[in-house]
Amino acid sequence: MSGRLISAGICLPRHGAVEGRLDLMKIKSVSLSSSQTPRHTLQRLYTQRAQHRQFHVSGFQAAQSRFSPPKPKKENSQSSPEANAAKDQDEPSVSKKEIRRERSRLIREKLREQEKEAYKRQELERQEEERVEQEIVEKTIQIREKLAQIKRMADDQKSRSQKGKGSNVIRNTFIAGVGSAAVLFLWEMWRFAYSTEPLNDQRFSPFEIVDRQQVSPTAFIITVKPVVSRWGGLANQWKLAGLERLQHKLSREGTWAVEIKQPELQVARDYTPLPELDVLSAAQEYDAHGRIQNFQLLQDLMSPQHPVPTFKFLIRRTDGGEVSSWLSRRKVGDVIELRGPHQSFNVVARTGYKEAEEAKKVMFLAGGTGIAPALQAAGSLFREHRQALGRMPQVDIIWANRSKEDVKAADNPVVELLEQLKQKSRGKINYVCTVDEEGRFITANDIIAKTQIASSQPPPRKLWFWASSSSPKAEQNGSEKEESNCYYHSPKHLITSAGEDHGRIDGKDSRWQCACPVGKPGFKNLLMVSGPEGFNNHFAGPKYWADGKERQGPVGGVIGELTKKYPSLANDWLVLKL
Ligand SMILES: Cc1cc2nc3c(=O)[nH]c(=O)nc-3n(C[C@H](O)[C@H](O)[C@H](O)COP(=O)(O)OP(=O)(O)OC[C@H]3O[C@@H](n4cnc5c(N)ncnc54)[C@H](O)[C@@H]3O)c2cc1C
Numbered sequence: 001m002s003g004r005l006i007s008a009g010i011c012l013p014r015h016g017a018v019e020g021r022l023d024l025m026k027i028k029s030v031s032l033s034s035s036q037t038p039r040h041t042l043q044r045l046y047t048q049r050a051q052h053r054q055f056h057v058s059g060f061q062a063a064q065s066r067f068s069p070p071k072p073k074k075e076n077s078q079s080s081p082e083a084n085a086a087k088d089q090d091e092p093s094v095s096k097k098e099i100r101r102e103r104s105r106l107i108r109e110k111l112r113e114q115e116k117e118a119y120k121r122q123e124l125e126r127q128e129e130e131r132v133e134q135e136i137v138e139k140t141i142q143i144r145e146k147l148a149q150i151k152r153m154a155d156d157q158k159s160r161s162q163k164g165k166g167s168n169v170i171r172n173t174f175i176a177g178v179g180s181a182a183v184l185f186l187w188e189m190w191r192f193a194y195s196t197e198p199l200n201d202q203r204f205s206p207f208e209i210v211d212r213q214q215v216s217p218t219a220f221i222i223t224v225k226p227v228v229s230r231w232g233g234l235a236n237q238w239k240l241a242g243l244e245r246l247q248h249k250l251s252r253e254g255t256w257a258v259e260i261k262q263p264e265l266q267v268a269r270d271y272t273p274l275p276e277l278d279v280l281s282a283a284q285e286y287d288a289h290g291r292i293q294n295f296q297l298l299q300d301l302m303s304p305q306h307p308v309p310t311f312k313f314l315i316r317r318t319d320g321g322e323v324s325s326w327l328s329r330r331k332v333g334d335v336i337e338l339r340g341p342h343q344s345f346n347v348v349a350r351t352g353y354k355e356a357e358e359a360k361k362v363m364f365l366a367g368g369t370g371i372a373p374a375l376q377a378a379g380s381l382f383r384e385h386r387q388a389l390g391r392m393p394q395v396d397i398i399w400a401n402r403s404k405e406d407v408k409a410a411d412n413p414v415v416e417l418l419e420q421l422k423q424k425s426r427g428k429i430n431y432v433c434t435v436d437e438e439g440r441f442i443t444a445n446d447i448i449a450k451t452q453i454a455s456s457q458p459p460p461r462k463l464w465f466w467a468s469s470s471s472p473k474a475e476q477n478g479s480e481k482e483e484s485n486c487y488y489h490s491p492k493h494l495i496t497s498a499g500e501d502h503g504r505i506d507g508k509d510s511r512w513q514c515a516c517p518v519g520k521p522g523f524k525n526l527l528m529v530s531g532p533e534g535f536n537n538h539f540a541g542p543k544y545w546a547d548g549k550e551r552q553g554p555v556g557g558v559i560g561e562l563t564k565k566y567p568s569l570a571n572d573w574l575v576l577k578l
Pocket residue numbers: 257269270271272273313314315316317318319320321322323324325369370372578
């Protein structure tokens with residue numbers, strides 16, 4: 001509003017007549033300074049005007065009553081035209097005032113309206129502001145709620161994902177645990193099933209004595225079977241099947257023994273299981289590694305009705321002997337501990353020749369319990385050649401015993417076994433017994449007769465154990481027989497051997513296979529001496545110790561003397577000391 005208050009004045013006459021002049025028309029154009037609100041200005045104007053009016057009216061009435069004649073009374077409502085004219089002549093002064101009043105009233109109303117409008121506008125603006133504010137507040141609240149909701153959702157998702165991660169870790173750990181347990185279980189089962197337990201060469205395993213037979217005052221036979229857990233179930237069958245497989249594998253190769261422990265003194269000695277005729281006569285159901293070739297057999301093995309494999313030992317009690325004496329006091333039902341097997345000479349490999357045509361010979365000098373390895377060797381050869389006995393080496397066993405009870409007992413299992421082998425091999429396995437009590441001993445003549453060295457007339461040559469010292473010149477001249485360098489058939493190798501053929505020939509390493517040249521066989525006949533130390537020393541000379549093991553050493557004793565006399569014994573025979 002750019003208008004300004006142009007004139008506003010009141011003139012008060014001295015004589016009391018009031019002549020107020022207010023340029024009201026111009027009030028319309030009253031303008032308000034910016035420092036005053038319209039309301040204030042109007043209030044001020046109202047006040048001034050009210051004062052002026054009151055003063056004006058009172059002054060006017062006083063003046064009128066003083067200077068004007070009194071108004072004639074209205075006698076009737078129908079005045080005359082003259083009176084009306086006169087009246088009209090008087091009225092202009094009143095009308096002006098009325099007009100002024102009316103104008104003032106109108107102005108006031110106008111001002112009031114303006115004020116009202118302004119107020120209304122203000123109110124509207126205020127309401128609008130409030131609305132907008134309210135809206136903003138509501139929007140803010142909404143946004144906050146939305147944000148809170150989003151945050152909640154994000155938190156939820158995060159916690160869910162963390163929870164998921166946690167549960168994943170637990171699940172994965174669980175799966176890994178179960179998997180490991182399963183693998184471990186399968187591994188144990190595999191080990192359990194395929195191991196040779198309950199007999200292994202790492203630790204002693206319990207065996208129960210199921211039979212005991214006294215065959216002489218000093219010798220007895222015990223039969224043992226493995227002790228397996230009562231709750232083993234199928235696993236037990238696997239273990240027993242493993243033991244049977246082991247028996248079959250060993251029966252194909254030659255000599256082997258197990259240790260028996262005396263638990264009080266914690267000492268162990270080697271003892272040689274007697275071969276089982278059932279095992280030796282078994283059909284070709286196991287391969288050379290003892291693996292089952294027949295599914296029916298596998299079924300049988302897993303059957304609880306399948307006979308439990310057993311081991312038989314011929315043991316002689318030696319006076320003052322720690323283990324043999326302790327064993328002689330054991331009864332049926334007692335438990336003893338076994339560890340093994342410990343394999344020795346592989347007679348099958350040592351007698352074998354590639355495309356050999358000559359008949360081979362094996363001779364045993366067995367003293368007392370030394371018959372056990374002789375039976376093992378004979379049994380292996382029988383098993384290997386049972387399908388073609390014509391190719392089987394001739395096996396002659398001379399068994400020396402102290403008393404006649406050792407060989408004469410009616411149901412002596414050893415004699416029984418010898419007899420059965422003799423019959424089954426159709427004479428390829430032969431045996432004779434000597435009894436000290438009867439004045440019958442093994443002599444040099446027995447050896448000469450059985451080896452037939454006297455009948456052969458080979459050119460004189462050096463003994464095999466001196467062959468290494470023979471002159472190169474002589475070898476060049478061909479005066480000496482061409483020596484085989486084969487591990488199994490060379491006397492040079494044998495002299496330092498600890499008798500551990502087994503495990504070597506089983507291996508895939510060609511070094512341990514027979515390396516004799518085809519058509520040029522080396523030593524093919526075996527003369528084996530097995531018995532107590534004194535017996536062995538007497539016939540083949542002592543062994544010697546080297547590098548912690550007992551070595552074969554040179555041949556001595558009775559056989560050593562014979563080799564000097566009969567060079568063919570040195571050339572055609574290998575002497576093995578058991
Ligand atoms: C591969 C192999 C297989 C064998 N197979 C069998 C078999 O099938 N059957 C069998 O019966 N035997 C077998 N033996 C022999 C067996 O291992 C024992 O050597 C035999 O049973 C004697 O052992 P021991 O503990 O009873 O006697 P040890 O205590 O070893 O005594 C042996 C001898 O020495 C004497 N002796 C012990 N201590 C002393 C001392 N301090 N002073 C003087 N003398 C003493 C004893 O009187 C006894 O005559 C085998 C041996 C080997 C190496």
